[in-house]
Amino acid sequence: MSGFGVEVRDLTARYDTTVALDAVSFTIRPGVITGLLGRNGSGKTTALSVLAAFRRATSGTVLVDGEDPWENERVLSGTCLVRESGDVALDQKLKETLDFLGDRRPLFSRELADTLMDRFELDPLTKPNKLSRGKRSAFGVVVGLASRTPLTLLDEVHLGMDAPSRYAFYDALLTDWLEHPRTIVLSSHLIGEVERLLEDVVVLDRGTVLTASDAETLRSGGVTVTGPAEAVEAFVVGRQVVARQQLGRTAQATLVGARDDDASRARQHGLELGPVALQDLFVHLTDRPVPAIPEESR
Template sequence: MSGFGVEVRDLTARYDATVALDSVSFTIRPGVITGLLGRNGSGKTTALSVLAAFKRRASGTVLVDGEDPWENERVLAGTCLVRESGDVAQDQKLKDTLEFLADRRPLFDTQLAGALMDRFELDPLNRPDRLSRGKRSAFGVVVGIASRTPLTLLDEVHLGMDAPSRYAFYDALLADWLEHPRTIVLSSHLIGEIERLLEDVVMLDRGAVLTVSDADTLRSSGLTVTGPAHDVAAFVAGREVVARQHLGRTAQATLVGPRDDDAARARAAGLELGPVALQDLFVHLTDRVPTPEEAR
């Protein structure tokens, strides 16, 4: 199983008079983990809802595994959208929900679900409406990973989980994806935590696409330079600096727009060059002055 690919062309989606997605286009490659990144209100949840046929588009083309997902039994059977708390019945025991899913999802792994329940210390006799927010999110993680659908959409599923639980989630997701490759779209604002998982990135801002790229290419659009503060300042003079850090006499600056002579200049100055974090690029690309309407 290599997963479903996704093609989106000129997609517009609305909530009454509000345009959530405005003629966006992007591709999600089959069999990879793609990060869907954006600030709150950027359109991430709307995009995932359209892909999963939870919401109908206003216009444009959406193809999942080459077919329109809307009311498409085959595509929907191979798609799992998990939002915070897992979109499951709140008054049913967790074990009953897992049995229901195992009966209806042909690739659902009951043994894996049980192992994840143990890992996140979830009582199968409990119900979601009696769980903390973090435990409800953990159960959503169990559902998303154990379903093993060809297209798995995880929308901020970590909300409410503490740091050890989040990292357990990332490790479990990556381990199972390596053993059972499929298409996974991971929406999160914790970019620094998830970037090690990502092969591709789709970045949204205010209902539009900012960039679609593989993660390595996106990282290569910037660089970090580290060394004595005075030498770093001279190196970055006149350049576009998106982040700075200082520790005593040592400084690090993050640049966008690397130049061909950067490596030679850094060697001559005794400076160290390194890759840029996706988090820094994300903040730079989405940094903006609020409109008068947003500032009210």
């Protein structure tokens, strides 16, 4: 199993007069872990809901494994969307939910589900409405990973989980994906934590696609330069600087827009070049200028 591929072309989704997605286009490669990144209100949840046929597109084309997912039994049986705190019956014991999924999901792994239940310290006889927010999110992770569907959509499933639980989730996701490759789309705002998992990235902002590429290509669009503060400042003159740090006489600047001569210039001035964290690039891409304060209001 290599997973379902996704093709989205000119997708628009409206809620009454609100345009959640405005003619967006992107591709999700089969068998790849893709990060769907964006600030709150960017359209991430709407996009995933359309892919999972939870809601219908206003216009445009959506193909999952080459077919429209809307009311498509084959595609839907191979798609799992888990949103924050899971999408499960609140008054049904966790064990009963796992039994239900085991009967209806052909690739569902009860062995993996039980292993994750132990890892997240979830009592199978407990009902979701008796769990904390973090534990409910952990159960959503159990459902999403154990289903092993060809298209697995995880929408901010880590919200409410503490740091050890989140890292246990990331490790479990990567380990099981390596053993059972499938298409996973991970929506998250904790980019610094999840970027090691991502091979491709789609960045949404206010209902539009800012960029869609493999993560390495996106990272290579920027560079960090480190060294003596004066030399760093001279190096970045006329460049787009998105972050600065300084400790004593040593400074680091993060630039967007790498140049062919950066390496030679850095060597001439005794500077070190390094990669840019995906988090820094994301902040830059989605940066929104602060409105100026009117003179009369100062």
